[in-house]
Amino acid sequence: NLALAETYNNSGKGQKALEYYKIAISEGEETQAADSLATAYTSLGRYWLREGNMNKAKSCFEQSRQYAEDAWGRNSVEVAQSCQFSAQVCESERDYDSAYSYWRKAMDIYKKQDARYSYDTDVAELYASMGLYHVYFKNYSAALGLLKKAYCVVRGKMEQDTELAYFYENTLSLYIKALYDRAVGNETEFENWFNENFENESVQ
DSSP states (O other), X not given: OHXXXXXXXXXXXXXXXXXXXXXXXXXXXXXXXXXXXXXXXXXXXXXXXXXXXXXXHHHHHHHHHHHHHHHHOTTSHHHHHHHHHHHXXXXXXXXXXXHHHXXXXXXXXXXXXXXXXXXXXXXXXXXXXXXXXXXXXXXXXXXXXXXXXXXXXXXXXXXXXXXXXXHIIIIIHHHHHHHXXXXXXXXXXXXXXXXXXXXXXXXX
């Protein structure tokens, strides 16, 4: 039923999708399947997020996180992903401090994952989001440090990883330019500033 809900949602049939999301959740509750419920609530939360209903989205992502903790543990990737979705809701509501808290929690979880698996895009997105947070609040030194870390993750990998390349072109490069515009302006040419801070300096 969850697959049907996603199919209806992707084809623009929101009400039909909502019906099947609720069926999927009901079935998960009957069988007490925490993993299925975590997935179903995440999908329903994304539906409400796209619809602009932040209260319902927030509630779904919170329930998703709780079920994910039950199914896979507090430090599972699924919990981190729920935190990232919750951060999106907080951003939409301009509750940036709460969003930052969710980003930090997600980052802590990713750092604990098995090194055999790569979560480069997730980690880069988190560093970038936290960096932009500091740009907005004029903490430019912290912003630079976090955006450097994001760039360090993607640097040298974009030719082989189209997802990272897309993230850099459509997100990270814009955040870096936002930092430059606010913190540097016309004092230094952008290319010189970028090379000095991102290309010529190693990132720890």
